[in-house]
Amino acid sequence: MADPEVTILCIEDEVQIRRFLRASLATQGYRLIEAATGRQGIAEAAARTPDIIILDLGLPDVDGLDITQELRALTRRPIIVLSARGQERDKVDALDAGADDYLTKPFSVAELLARIRVALRHADRSLAGAESESITIGELTIDHARHRVTVGDSEIRLTPTEFKLLFELARHAGRVLTPQHLLREVWGPAYLDRSHYLRIYMARIRGKIEKDPARPRYLLTEPGVGYRLADT
Amino acid sequence: MSDTRPKPDAVLAQLRADEAHPARGRLKIFLGMCAGVGKTYAMLEAGRVRGIESVDVIVGIAETHGRIETEQLLLGHELLPGKTIAYQGITLHEFDIDACLKRRPQLVIVDELAHTNAPGSRHDRRWQDVQELLNAGISVYTAMNIQHVESLNDIVAQITGVVVRETVPDSFVETADEIELVDLNPEELLKRLSDGKIYLPEQAQLATQKFFRTGNLAALRELALRYVAERVDRQVQQYRHDRAIGRTWPVSERLLVCVSASPQSARLVRATRRLATRLGAEWLAIHIDTPRDGGLPPRDRDRLNRILRLAEQLGAQTRTISATNVTEELVAFARLNNVSKIVVGKSAEPRWKRWWKGSLIDELAAKSGEIDLYVISGEGGQVEAVAAETSKLDGLWRDFLRAALVVALTTALCWPVRRHFAESNMAMVYLGGVVLVALRGKRAAAIFASFLSVAAFDFFLVPPYLTFAVSDTEYVVTFAIMLLVALLISNLTVRVRLQAEAARRRESRTSALYELTGQLADAGDIESLVTAAVRSSQQAFQGTTQILLNNATGQLSPAPGQSSHSMAERDSAVAQWVFQNREKAGAGTNTLPAAGALYLPLEASQRVVGVFAIAPAERARLDDPDERHLLDTFVRQIALAIERVQLVDEASRARLTVETERLRNALLSSVSHDFRTPLATMLGAAGSLLDPAGPTDATVRQELLQAIYTETERLDRLIRNLLDMTRLESGAVQLRREWHPLEEIIGAALHRTSQQIGDRPVAISLPSDLLLVPIDGSLIEQVLINLLENAAKYTPPMTPIDVRAFRENQEVVVEIADRGPGLPDDQVRRVFEKFHRVSNSDGGVGLGLAICEAIVNAHGGRIWAENRPGGGAVFRFTIPMIGEPPTVTPELA
Structure with missing residues (x-):
């Protein structure tokens, strides 16, 4: 059961989707605020300070990208965007504009709840201001302070850039990160147009930490959108 | 052979003529023996009568010459305002053909058929205006005198001594539906003349008085009567011929x-x-x-x-x-x-x-x-012929001079050796000189050279030297034979040379045509065809040519691959006229001769496809009948070639329409069946769950919910495939090719299909070094997902799936193989067709593999299916390796 205090703002114009979200989220103990339009959503976000926002990118009254930016200017709380399939570009733009995660319609309740949990965990962590020095996912352990990566008992030797990339993903474990985000954080703004760097380094890290690089356990790819480090 | 039945060709020609002018106007000519017989009056009167019969009649132009009766008659008619053209300080009043075409009366009266239009008018001659009116479906009443009939022109000149310049071609007069002779007794006419009822221009007074003599008038009257009578006779014959009656029609001459x-x-x-x-x-x-x-x-x-x-x-x-x-x-x-x-x-x-x-x-x-x-x-005409002779003489002098020079040189050559060589040998050298002259010069020069050679031979080389006297009378025979041989040789040489020249000219024409047809046959589309046609015709006629094609809106526009700047505004109107009237116009013709180029309609077998314009460097070339015939042949060939390409285009468009129609039907039937099945399940299951009297048993309810869930997923997959296919086909998907590690894409696809694959073991075999391929990541992931889903769908649980990728030459081959039942032999190729399903019960819509094919093709690769030795199916696709994979700067570890 989730924390009963958690308030979710759902900005979605489809009545049926709101109804199904309300039913599924209420059973999990979340409190739901509904907004049928973008304008109303922004007003609610300002007035009610929700803990997390679920935003449909295909609203009739405002552009998905614009509203993501407006919401991000208003609050630092996580935003999960919903969009239809085939609109990978929109998702990437929304993520680059400040959204934390995305879900493709149609999605299952289980998926949604998992994303909500990841988002809340990250939000809490960054609110607390303390980044944990060591991150463990399954057998993979990343120790920031000592620059050490281990899988099970064996230590993995990574180059500084490989480590930086893996750590950036680990810091946001469970969340999808866009190529733009990773290139900027790891290589710097001058490398924004060299996405092949990212792909080649990803392949190298997989070769080192994955048992079967073609069926990765940790470093997951979402083609057209970005990369995600599994969080469990 | 007697010609009792109409010839099939003639019948066909008649039908074609009717088709070409479905509603040609009727032409009635009022024919008089000379001015003053009252043609205009008769014509206006006839028009008035038609007006009473409520025919829409107007007067296009009428010359009353100030006659009161005629002017009064004119008052009852609607007059078309004429066009005034200023020409060299004189204002000329002309018939306004454009206004008439715009007004579109049923019948228009146009006087003076033989009239020559003012310079700058559309046509040189008024009869051409009338022809255009008729083609536009407007009937015409017009008037002319017998002396204006082209073929009678010189007879009239013989009778009267007056040469008439303005004539109307017989071919046009013969198109008249009716010719009415306006006859007047010569005495009556002379009386009208003396009464001053006939207008006579001052300057022509004298000549005209000579003209209007009883003898002349009687002869002209006879001519006119005979002309009309002959026509009636022909019409009777034509009538009999058309109805295949009588035997009077002779074998055609x-x-x-x-x-x-x-x-x-x-x-x-x-x-x-x-x-x-x-x-x-x-x-x-x-x-x-x-x-x-x-x-x-x-x-x-x-x-x-x-x-x-x-x-x-x-x-x-x-x-x-x-x-x-x-x-x-x-x-x-x-x-x-x-x-x-x-x-x-x-x-x-x-x-x-x-x-x-x-x-x-x-x-x-x-x-x-x-x-x-x-x-x-x-x-x-003898005077003219003599004048022509003089121009020929100019070049002749030069040839004569050259001939003399050649003989002089020959003599100089032989002079020093005259005592050592036999005379017969030196005569041979002279003959050589004659051949030389004949090879270059005119025949007369060669003959001159022959005589001069004999004279020089005698004078310089035959002893006694430097005198025409000869020591032996035998030499006379030598001279005679030498002269004869020289003349024969020169004549033959000139003839051979001229034949060769003629052959060369013919040859160049034939080869130009040959080249054109070859290039036209090679061209597959309009653009290359037009380019080839323009290039060949420019080469053959030494000028600029342009091809204008009829576009979809019925307007003429420069053919693709051609610039439009070369066409003056005025000339585009000429082109339009040519296109509509299917007749040539512009430079070198009687219609709109002021245009910058000659315009010919591109008439193919079924239609006019456009207009061909040519502006040769030398205008005179257009007057040469040989060149004109060649040009006509060129234009005809080009028109046929353009028509051929257009027909092929149309046929393929029609085929495409049929194909689209077939797909639409397949889509509709698929949508109606494949969408309704899951919907029916969902509706039924949800209905019974909502029904208060429905099942209460928890397991049953769970089963119904599961059914709804499964069917929803199936529907989602259907819609996804349909949308993908539509997006791919509409071109909305743009390939975003980037270098991806293949391993990553395969991994993502496996991750997404892990639920469908379930417990089937997947063996992956990839090259040991990193394989970067230039692909659109999300699209190739889709290909892999579809292939993996298929493998999962058609194979029983626990059967292995093999995924393999390797580089082969300049391609990367990816294969997904299963150990399922494999494909029926006849299906190996058909599985990629849209809406094709191996069996009807698999729940798919038959688009998955079609999508794969579309994506792989977009990447420039191939996809195919095979049955695997040892059982199962294998799907392979290739991705070409375009360009060099990127590298990263190595870092210090």
Whole structure:
């Protein structure tokens, strides 16, 4: 059961989707605020300070990208965007504009709840201001302070850039990160147009930490959108 | 053979003529023997009567010449405002054809058919205006005098001594639906003249008074009556012919008139035309070009072109052929074309020359066999012919000079060795010189060189030297034989040379045409066709050409691959006119001759596809009948080629429409079936769950919910595939090719399909080094997902799936193999077709593999299916490795 205090703002114009979200989220103990339009959503976000926002990118009254930016200017709380399939570009733009995660319609309740949990965990962590020095996912352990990566008992030797990339993903474990985000954080703004760097380094890290690089356990790819480090 | 039935060709031609002008206007000509008989009055009166019959009649233009009765009659009519054209300070009042076409009356009265329009008008002549009105479906009443009929022109000139310049071609007069003779007794006419009822311009007063004499008038009247009577006679014959009655129609005759550049040939042409009309025969005019010194002088060539054009206007087909033997060629041509009568002119050459050379007529008579020969007298024009001779002489002097020089050189060569060489050898050297002269110069120069050689030989080289006297009388025989041989050689050499030149000219024309047809056959689309056509015709005619095509909106526009700047605004109107009227116009024609180029309609077998414009560097080329025939052939070939390509395009468009239609039907049936099945399940299950009297048992409820869930997923997959296919086909998907590690894409696809694959073991085999491929990541992931889903769907649980990728030459091959039942042999190719399903019960829509194919094709690769040795199916696709994979700067570890 989730924390009963958690308030979710759902900005979605489809009545049926709101109804199904309300039913599924209420059973999990979340409190739901509904907004049928973008304008109303922004007003609610300002007035009610929700803990997390679920935003449909295909609203009739405002552009998905614009509203993501407006919401991000208003609050630092996580935003999960919903969009239809085939609109990978929109998702990437929304993520680059400040959204934390995305879900493709149609999605299952289980998926949604998992994303909500990841988002809340990250939000809490960054609110607390303390980044944990060591991150463990399954057998993979990343120790920031000592620059050490281990899988099970064996230590993995990574180059500084490989480590930086893996750590950036680990810091946001469970969340999808866009190529733009990773290139900027790891290589710097001058490398924004060299996405092949990212792909080649990803392949190298997989070769080192994955048992079967073609069926990765940790470093997951979402083609057209970005990369995600599994969080469990 | 008697001609009792209409010939199929003639019937067909009639039908075609009817089709080409579905609603041609009717033409009525009011024909008079001379001015003043009251044609205009009769015409206006007839128009008035038609007006009463509520026909929409207007007067386009009428010359009342100030006659009161006529002017009064004019008052009752609607008058079309004329066009005033300022020309060299005079204001000319002209018929306004555009206004008339815009007004579109049923009947228009246009006086003075033979009138010549002011410079700058659309057509040179008023009869051409009338022709356009008729083609536009407007009926016309018009008037003319008998002396204006082209073929009677010279007869009238003989009777009256007045040469009429403004004539109307017989071919046009004959298109008249009705000719009404406006007749007046000569005495009556002379009385009207003396009463001042006939308008006479001041300057023509004298000539006209000579003209209006009872004798003249009687002759003209007879001519007019006979002309109309002959026409009536022909109509009766035509009528009988059309209905296939009677036996009066003779075996059809064909006349051939042989013309030259001589001025009398025009008379010959007119006479033949009259003869042909009386016999109801077709006729041809031929000019045989004999290879002669340097071709015709420009003046003669001009006249010849005029004569051939006259023949064309009078309805003849014209030909120019080159040959050395006139009679043989003429007879051969005549036989080939089933000519029954040959018409030639009496020779104007002096008697001795005829005796010497043999007369053409005698030769023809001997060779023509069953073909009749008509010899017609030719007079006059001698002055012009002499004038033409002088221009020829210019070049001749140079040739003579050259001949003298050659003989001088030969002599100089032989002089030092005269005592050592036999005279016969030196004579040979002279003969060599003569051949040299004959190879370059005119025949006369070669003959001159022959005589000069003999003289020089005698004077310088035959002892005693430096005198014409000879030591031995035997030398006289030597000289005679030497002269004879020199003359023969020079004559033969000149002839061979001229034949070669003629052959070269013919050859260049043939090869131009050959090249054109070759290039046209090679061209597959309109653009390359037009480019080839323009290039070939520019080469052949040395000028700029342009091709305008009829576009979808019925407007003419430059064909693709051509610039439009070369066409002046004014000329585009000419092109439009040519297109609509299917007749040539512009430079070198009688219609809109002021245009910058000659415009010809591109008439193909079924339609006019556009307009061909040509502006040759030399205008005169357009007057040469040979060039014109070649140009016509070019244009015809180009038109047919364009039509062919257009038809192919249309056919493929039609095929595409059929294909689209088939797909739409398949889509509809698929949508109606495949979408309704899951919907029915969902609706039914949800309905029973909602029903208060529905199942209460928890397991049953769970099963219903599961059914809803499964069917929803299936529907989602269907919609996804349909949308993907639509997006791919509509071109909305743009390939974003980037270098991806193949391993990553395969991993993502496996991750997404892990649920469907379930417990089936997946073996992955990839090259040990990193394989970067230039692909659109999300699209190739989709291919892999579809192939993996298929493998999962058609194989039982626990059967292995093999995923393999390797590099082969410049391609990467990816294969997904299973150990399922494999594909039926006839399905191996068909599985990629849209809406094709191996079995009907698999729940798919038959798009998954079609999507794969579309994506792989977009990448420039191939996809195919095979059955695997040992059972199972394998799907392979290739991705070409375009470019070099990127590298990263190595970092210090």
